[in-house]
Amino acid sequence: MASGEGAEGSPVAVGRKARVLVGRAERLYGLARGVIDDHARAVGEVRTALVPIHAELVARELAGIPVSRLKDVTEGRLRIGALEAAGLGTVRAVFEASRYELRQIPGVGAQTADQALAAARQIARALEETVSVRIDVDHPDPRTTALVIALRRLVEAGPELRRAVDAAQGLDRKIAALLPAARPATGRLRMALTSLTSKAKSGRALAAVAELRALTADAVAKDVHLLLAQASTDLLRESASDAEAWVDFELRSAEYYSQLVEIAGSAPDVEAAEGFLPAKVADRVHAQGLDDTHRRVSLRGYQSFGARFALAQRRVVLGDEMGLGKTIQAIAVLAHLAADGHSHFLVVCPASVLINWTREIRSRSTLRAVPVHGPDRQDAYAEWRERGGVAVTTFDVLHSLPTSTEPPAALVVDEAHYVKNPDARRSRAVAEWTERCERVMFLTGTPMENRVEEFRTLVRYLQPELVPRIQSSEAVAGPHAFRKSVAPAYLRRNQRDVLTELPALLQVDEWEEFSAADQDAYREAVAAGNFMAMRRAAYAHAEKSAKLQRLRELVAEAAANDLKVVVFSYFRDVLATVQQAVGKDVLGPLAGGVPAARRQRLVDEFAAAPGHAVLLCQIEAGGVGLNLQAASVVILCEPQVKPTLEHQAVARAHRMGQVRTVQVHRLLATDSVDDRLLRILENKDRLFDAYARRSDVAEATPDAVDVSDGTLARRIVEEEQQRLATVGQGG
Known part of the structure; x- marks a missing residue:
């Protein structure tokens, strides 16, 4: 071998290293493409199953709309007398008719037929954006069974699937852009020509190789290969039987609906899901990220917004109606802060829900839950101070805990209406801890617009500068007006506004x-x-x-x-x-x-x-x-x-x-x-x-x-x- 041809740092050696690195990147790229393709195929199966169900829902809605409403769409220009005389009494009847069939009706010319069909289709398109698919477990039919089976593949993949798909899409874009430049020239003559004629191209190749090296190293450090491989395995599993799919749907219906909403796009009204917040506050929330590294559960869109609202606004009342998952949103906030390097959090709640909080934290996040109550509460508190985690205590215990130590990164107060009386001992204890903490979440399912004075008390703990603007007149003007007036500190969503797509x-x-x-x-x-x-x-x-x-x-x-x-x-x-x-x-x-x-x-x-x-x-x-x-x-x-x-x-x-x-x-x-x-x-x-x-x-x-x-x-x-x-x- 000629001197330098195989030595470390020679073109041959560098080329060999580049080929090895490119080979690794290509394998990672193949894994990413596989996940993207497998996920697209699974989503496509759901969409295919949705088509006939969605079409039937739209048709059912159209059947309830009298044909006279077509005049509204055409601003009164459409003559519908002939259509009604022919027995076409609903918009569905017109929508399902052909132009030829309409032209056969006495008194219906080409222009009337075209206008009627266009108006019916316009109404149908509007309905397509509003109807929500509800899966009736007590009356399964072949179409909904096909939908449940298709959804089950995505549900079985679990919450890690979203992370895998996001990672795959990121790798796909980056590696695809870098590979052409990073692939080394082969053959001694070609390498020699490359070195003589294209130093700029060689520089781009070296830069691309360096970026690929960083990408693959980061993927190895984060076990991305395992994440992608598991996702593909989950997505390629055999379809479940009808019975298995329905049984699983009964057990995990919320997860099925979560997937359905994401794919069908049948999310609730955005303004309602965001608690009718003014644009300025909503924009700040949209800009807030939400890290799911320490979270074990997927969030609904409105739940993600609630968690980001608490993070963006820092000291808030989350007043969602009961049943909307205030606990999960609070845990999502703590998980995000844990990913950001914080280690100590405190939850205060009634004794009756302390065990629930402990179980929820452990099952829905990787955070440590430390119950601080009972005869050993001081020992538990000391252990939490030393090791960190989420201390869960009660209103009656809070006043006995030392406040001289460094405050927790976040304080969550459940059933916050318990501290509406500022003179009560529990209220004074909460006020003291609230004053020391930078981030505070008060949770209550009681509608505050019905209890303005109570709400003023809660906000005084959190954002006292807002208290002067909280007037009974806003509450009298209606819940939406009230919520907009106190938007920096208060978010409330109602079931009827955001649970349209969820299981009953x-x-x-x-x-x-x-x-x-x-x-x-x-x-x-x-x-x-x-x-x-x-x-x-x-x-x-x-x-x-x-x-x-x-x-x-x-x-x-x-x-x-x-x-x-x-x-x-x-x-x-x-x-x-x-x-x-x-x-x-x-x-x-x-x-x-x-x-x-x-x-x-x-x-x-x-x-x-x-x-x-x-x-x-x-x-x-x-x-x-x-x-x-x-x-x-x-x-x-x-x-x-x-x-x-x-x-x-x-x-x-x-x-x-x-x-x-x-x-x-x-x-x-x-x-x-x-x-x-x-x-x-x-x-x-x-x-x-x-x-x-x-x-x-x-x-x-x-x-x-x-x-x-x-x-x-x-x-x-x-x-x-x-x-x-x-x-x-x-x-």
Whole structure:
């Protein structure tokens, strides 16, 4: 070999290194192109399935529009008498007719036919932008089944798919632009000619190689290869069977709708989704990024906007109506700040939702949740100060925590209307922490425009300079006017404005910790081996019941939003306790001993009541044969031994004709029979249960798919007796 031809730094050696590097870049490019193509194919399948469904929805809307409305589109120029005389009474009839068919109608000339068709098509195009596809799980047909199967491929890929597609698109653009310049010349003569005739071209090649080296190194550091490979694997999986797809849709309907909205573009009205904020504030929010590195859940468009609003405005009240995911938006804010290098966050909430917050943080983010309450709260607080994470504490504990340390990067106050009285101890503690924190989120589902003085109090904690402009006159002018006047500090969205594309069922497990009185009643029931007493021990002492306290809060929030509530329990005495706790205006209980005619009168009174109302139902009596679709909030006082009982009860409200999203809140106690029962039932074959529930046989004989009451009860009683005995020995 001639001197220098193979030496380090020679043209041959440099060319060899460049070829190796280019080879790596080409493989990465191939992975990226594969993800882009596979994703485009999966999205195309969804769009193909959507076409006939969307067309039918538009046709159905057109059928409800009288043909006379065509005159409005043509500003009165269209003569429709001949069309009406020919029996074309709706816009759909005109839309589906051909020009030739219209010309055959006496009195309809070429100009009238063309004008009529153009006007009908104009209305159809407007409808195409507004109709939303709703998937009816109770009435599947071949078209919606095809849509659900197509969506499932994207849902199965999980929230990482969006990151993979974004990464693939970025790599595709960059590598495609760099590869032509970076590919080295081959052959000694060609390299020699290149070096002699094109030093500029050689310089561009070296620069391209350097950029490719940085790109591939960054991809390796971030495991982009694994991300892309997993995405392609997920997107190329075999299609699910009809039954599997429908079962999965029932279990994860919100994720299906999230994909559907993104693909169909049937998002809610932008102004409503952005809380009718003025353009200046909305533009600032749009410019705010949102890092999802530490987040494990995808956000709806309005939820992403809410999180970015809190980040952009720094000290705000997020007042979304109940059921819209205020907790998720707050977690998204904390996750973004964690990605930005912050390590300490604080959540303050009522004791009744502390466990929920802890679980939500752990399941929806990679952040550490540190409960700071109970006898070891000071130790937990010290551990949080040392290691970081999200400290979750209660209003009653907050005042006892030292404030001399460095403040957290963000403070979240849930159920912020609890601090409306500035003289209360909890309010003073929140005010002190709020003053020290740069970023603060107050969460409340209570509409503040109905409580202007309360709102002034909350804003005084956050942005006191806004207080003078918060006047009752803006609230009187209407909610939109009020929200625009306080836009720098307040964002509220309503279900009817932003949930048009979402499933009609949102399920929330409300986990509570036993109070001391609850715990005593529970231990007594376990010692007696009384399974039924164990299930209702959480309501034995109403004045100190953790579940009952959460139930009161849910009912109060529903009342503030004029929502009707139906409360289900297996036990008559639990319903009696609830009735005393909630108030004398509650309807029911609708129980097994109530005659059928009286039951129907109760349901009719409930439906006819203006605004908020509460109906109590024994689950075996209210779960079958009644239409409770006036309710949009369902509260289950305890989990059921037979899952079909819950399914049938919820189905009384969540059914055809329901016009609002139904929220189902299941009250559960940690370290109890509830926990045991759910684990046992979830460990059964979940798909089998869902298949069976969808069958006619299961609807007729629910016992066929439920576990034996006696066997289950004995197992749980024995396990709880052993657990509590062990706990007692350990104490």
